[in-house]
Amino acid sequence: MPQPAALTVLPVLGIPEIRPGDDLVAVIAVAAADLQDGDILVVTSKIVSKAEGRIVPADDRTAAIEAETVRVVAVSADDRVRIVESRLGIIAAAAGVDASNTPEGTVLLLPEDPDASARALVAGLRAATGVRVGVIVSDTLGRAWREGQTDSAIGAAGVRVFDDHRGRVDSAGRSLVVTLPCVADELAAAADLVKRKTTGIPVAIVRGRGDLVGDLDLPGARSIVRERERDLFHTGSRESWAEGYAAGAASVTDV
Template structure:
């Protein structure tokens, strides 16, 4: 398996066609997995915003005040309002904002970015990353004839570990996970719990070559990945009713209040 960045992509602007930009610069083949950073998907969709677009409400002002009190760093209530508006639920209000996006991803600040946004203060996540992945996949097939999979990626922190890694926000043409349950190990023991989140692993592999900061390479191609003869699933986000970590966060927030 090999992973390589797509070179020569321009600064993406609202209205740009991501599929066309990639198809013009990559010699794609059937079975390739095209991993596209959510930043350029959002830019093409016009998901930029300015802090002055947001009028802070009571919740946003409380969050900003609480973070300031806990961290001794001033938090702009307009930014907190942007996070509230992009969220389905706020799980933690301080010392940082941990939010559930409207498509189910849990991340700090609802994934709102403030870097590499030349024309605005903020860059919001795509509204529907799965739909974006499908449209990019269709666009690439129409332009190149190649039957590829597409994963829309972002970077995210990890519970219980330092550092960030690539994760999948939306995907098309490949299942989110491959299910090893019911298969057997080399000793003949039946596997009962192993479900491998392959789209996250593909996103993390892509992030090794796309990098961070000023790299300017927001698209990577994974070539030679084989899903194999396994059951597949598109379940990636835990059901809130059975998510014990979310329950623990809720209880902790209640105790703090």
């Protein structure tokens, strides 16, 4: 059995403050001058949002959250935290509207279409450098049942987001039935170990998983979001109780 290649995660240094209208392809191509075939760039969604002008005044944050929300999933007991489904299908606090690492008095919305943003970056970088790379657009998300946050993939292009093990066998020869690692999320989290949140390093290169790099028409990160019909936890406990109570009250009224 072939041995797995070593995995290297490299910070991309020298990226300036990004402003609306900046050419991210040109900026990244200059800063990441030593790209190699098979490299995967993990790009923080904030600089994509900034380049795309997804900036709104801070006093419009509540309106921005409401505009980005398609469904309230859960609200904390003190009503201070709202977990919602955004129009991108992502379940997150405040629909991903963020006030960190943004100009004073503003907040950032997530990119309009993170997969499209990733495709534009991949196409541009491949054309500019002649190197076959993939791109993951990452954002910080919480996890159900676990404290803390990790970076996850919200956009992807030119890279496989899953490493499907179903139908293979494990080291003991047993068939794997449900094993479907979300390698895009794993790579996003690995990249955040060198990008971090306070260093001003918004891009990292993951080297050693060139087997995941492919064509531009591969499914993007939107394919990671589980369909609501298959989600066993699509509402919070308060919301589920209220929904059940309302349904029970309606059935009594109907009788």
